[in-house]
Amino acid sequence: MTEDNKNDFRDDCCKNLVYVSEDIVNTGIGVVIDVQNVYKYFGQLKVLNGISCAIKKGEKVAVIGPSGSGKSTLLRCMNLLEEPTYGEVWLDASIMTPVDPYLHKSILVKSNTYKRLMIEEIKSMLGKGEKDKLKYDDAIRLVDGDTLENLSDKVLKQIKAGDRLKKREGIEFVKAVKAYKDRYGVNINKARQRVGMVFQHFNLFNNLTILQNMILSPVQLKLKSKEDATDKALKLLERIGLLDKKDEYPSKLSGGQKQRVAIARALVMDPEVMLFDEPTSALDPEMVGEVLSLIKDLADEGMTMVIVTHEMGFAKEVANRVLFLDGGNIVEENTPEELFNSPKNERLKDFLSKVL
Numbered sequence: 001m002t003e004d005n006k007n008d009f010r011d012d013c014c015k016n017l018v019y020v021s022e023d024i025v026n027t028g029i030g031v032v033i034d035v036q037n038v039y040k041y042f043g044q045l046k047v048l049n050g051i052s053c054a055i056k057k058g059e060k061v062a063v064i065g066p067s068g069s070g071k072s073t074l075l076r077c078m079n080l081l082e083e084p085t086y087g088e089v090w091l092d093a094s095i096m097t098p099v100d101p102y103l104h105k106s107i108l109v110k111s112n113t114y115k116r117l118m119i120e121e122i123k124s125m126l127g128k129g130e131k132d133k134l135k136y137d138d139a140i141r142l143v144d145g146d147t148l149e150n151l152s153d154k155v156l157k158q159i160k161a162g163d164r165l166k167k168r169e170g171i172e173f174v175k176a177v178k179a180y181k182d183r184y185g186v187n188i189n190k191a192r193q194r195v196g197m198v199f200q201h202f203n204l205f206n207n208l209t210i211l212q213n214m215i216l217s218p219v220q221l222k223l224k225s226k227e228d229a230t231d232k233a234l235k236l237l238e239r240i241g242l243l244d245k246k247d248e249y250p251s252k253l254s255g256g257q258k259q260r261v262a263i264a265r266a267l268v269m270d271p272e273v274m275l276f277d278e279p280t281s282a283l284d285p286e287m288v289g290e291v292l293s294l295i296k297d298l299a300d301e302g303m304t305m306v307i308v309t310h311e312m313g314f315a316k317e318v319a320n321r322v323l324f325l326d327g328g329n330i331v332e333e334n335t336p337e338e339l340f341n342s343p344k345n346e347r348l349k350d351f352l353s354k355v356l
C-alpha cells in the first residue's frame with residue numbers, strides 16, 4: 001500500500017472516529033453479522049472504503065449497485081473468503097477477522113506510539129525541553145484529568161489519521177491485542193460453517209455426484225458424521241424435488257437445478273445466515289423463478305440472509321432492507337419501499353433509472 005492511500009484511509013477513518021464499543025458485544029441485540037469499518041484494497045485498487053453494516057437475526061438484506069461497486073467483495077468479507085485490509089467482521093459475539101487496533105481505544109492507548117506522543121504533548125504543554133527525560137507513567141501524573149483526556153483524544157486522532165502504528169508497538173500492546181483475540185476470537189472454520197454462501201456460478205464439483213457434493217464440506221471439516229450429513233442432504237434434496245438426482249453428476253442438471261443443489265448444499269451445514277451472490281444471474285430466464293422461489297421459502301421460514309441481486313422485483317418483495325453500494329461505500333440504505341420509490345442519492349436515482 002502506498003503512503004498516499006494510507007493517508008486517505010486514515011483521514012476518512014478519523015472523520016468517522018470509529019471505535020468498536022468495547023464490551024457491548026452483539027449478543028442480546030440480535031446482530032448476527034457485524035461489519036465494522038471494513039476497507040479492502042487489492043494493491044492500488046480500493047474496493048471497499050469503510051463499510052459498516054449490521055445484519056440482524058431474521059433480516060433479509062438486499063445489496064444492489066453497479067458492477068464493480070464491491071458487492072461481491074463485501075459478501076466475501078462477511079465469511080472471510082477475503083480478509084479485510086482494515087476493519088473487523090463479527091459473527092455474533094465472535095470476531096472473525098484479526099483485531100484492528102485502530103478500532104479499539106483500549107488497545108491504542110497501550111501502544112508505544114501513543115505513549116511517545118503523549119509524553120511529547122505533555123512536555124510541550126509544561127514547557128519542558130527535548131532533553132527532559134520523562135516516563136509515560138510519570139508524565140500523565142503531571143496533568144489533570146480533563147487535560148489528559150483532551151490530549152489523549154488529540155493523540156488518538158493523530159494516530160488514526162496518520163496510520164501511525166508501527167510493526168512493533170511493545171509488549172503491552174501485543175498483550176492487549178492478544179487478550180482481545182483470546183476473549184472474542186473463534187475457530188475460523190467453525191465460524192465459516194455458520195455462514196452459508198451461494199455463488200453466481202454454483203461452484204459444484206463436476207467430478208462428484210450431487211450427494212457427494214452436498215456432504216463434502218461438513219464431512220471433511222469434521223462438522224458432521226457422514227451419516228448425519230447424508231441424512232440431512234437427502235432430506236434437503238427431497239425438499240427441493242431433486243432426490244432422484246442424488247447419484248447424478250452436475251453436468252446432468254439444468255442451471256436452475258444446479259443452483260438449487262448449491263443452496264441445499266449450503267443448508268446441510270445448518271447455517272445461521274445465508275449469503276447469496278447474484279444467485280440467478282447465470283441462469284436462463286425460465287429457470288430464475290424456481291431459484292427465487294426456493295430463496296423466498298427460506299426467507300419466509302425466518303432464515304437471515306444477504307442477497308446481492310439484480311432482480312429488483314425480488315429485492316422489493318423479499319428484503320426488509322436494501323443497501324445501495326457505489327464505489328465501495330454504502331451510499332444509501334432503506335426499506336425497499338423508500339429506496340425504490342423515493343431514492344435520495346443522485347447515483348442511486350441514476351442506477352435505478354437504468355435497471356427498473
Ligand code: ADP
Pocket residue numbers: 042045047065066067068069070071072073074
Ligand atoms: P461487484 O460484485 O459489485 O461487481 P466486486 O466486489 O466483484 O464488484 O469487485 C469490485 C472491484 O474489485 C472490481 O474492480 C474487481 O475487478 C476488483 N476485484 C475483486 N476481487 C479482486 C481480486 N481478488 N483481486 C484484484 N481485484 C479484485
Ligand code: MG
Pocket residue numbers: 071072073
Ligand atoms: Mg459481483
